[in-house]
Amino acid sequence: MVAPLVGILALQGGVLEHAAHLRALGTEVREVRTPAGLDGLDALVLPGGESTTMTLGIAREGLEEPLRAFAASGRPVMATCAGLILLDRAHLDVLPIDCERNAFGRQIRSFEGDVDVAGIDGPPHRGVFIRAPKVVAHDDDVEVLATVEDAVVGVRRGTVEGYAFHPELTDDGRLHAAFVAQLRD
Numbered sequence: 001m002v003a004p005l006v007g008i009l010a011l012q013g014g015v016l017e018h019a020a021h022l023r024a025l026g027t028e029v030r031e032v033r034t035p036a037g038l039d040g041l042d043a044l045v046l047p048g049g050e051s052t053t054m055t056l057g058i059a060r061e062g063l064e065e066p067l068r069a070f071a072a073s074g075r076p077v078m079a080t081c082a083g084l085i086l087l088d089r090a091h092l093d094v095l096p097i098d099c100e101r102n103a104f105g106r107q108i109r110s111f112e113g114d115v116d117v118a119g120i121d122g123p124p125h126r127g128v129f130i131r132a133p134k135v136v137a138h139d140d141d142v143e144v145l146a147t148v149e150d151a152v153v154g155v156r157r158g159t160v161e162g163y164a165f166h167p168e169l170t171d172d173g174r175l176h177a178a179f180v181a182q183l184r185d
């Protein structure tokens with residue numbers, strides 16, 4: 001069987017950690033910097049980093065419409081942290097959600113905490129939050145996958161999923177495994 005090909009938006013941010021998880025699961029990985037880079041991908045990751053910088057890069061490379069079209073095509077998309085912000089109504093408008101950036105305040109800009117993620121069996125995921133956003137509003141067709149202290153930190157609609165935390169910075173591969181499993185169904 002040919003290994004699935006997963007792209008990672010690589011304009012800025014935490015690309016290598018996602019790549020390591022994806023490769024460990026037997027996928028091929030391609031760093032995506034241009035619209036042509038999306039051709040032939042089976043799935044796409046929007047990594048964490050800095051959403052303003054990424055937004056500028058997306059505009060510069062003409063990636064807005066291609067990224068929207070990719071998500072609309074039904075191929076799986078996983079977004080983490082700044083990637084989640086990119087999905088919201090104020091950015092790519094891939095999901096009907098609103099994110100608040102740096103939503104956990106100055107004192108706890110970065111923290112780790114146990115997060116139960118819907119659909120992931122076993123113990124809670126160790127959520128790594130780094131100047132993390134939260135989802136402050138969403139339409140009814142958006143499924144909430146995870147919350148911390150009433151804040152929504154994981155969402156899914158169809159094949160598009162987003163997390164405010166960084167599963168790629170842990171050695172817990174369950175979220176990536178579930179993401180990749182969609183490609184083998």
Ligand code: GLN
Pocket residue numbers: 047048049050051052080081082083085101102130131132133
């Ligand atoms: N605070 C960043 C932003 O607003 C996101 C942080 C992250 O991706 N770790 O873009």
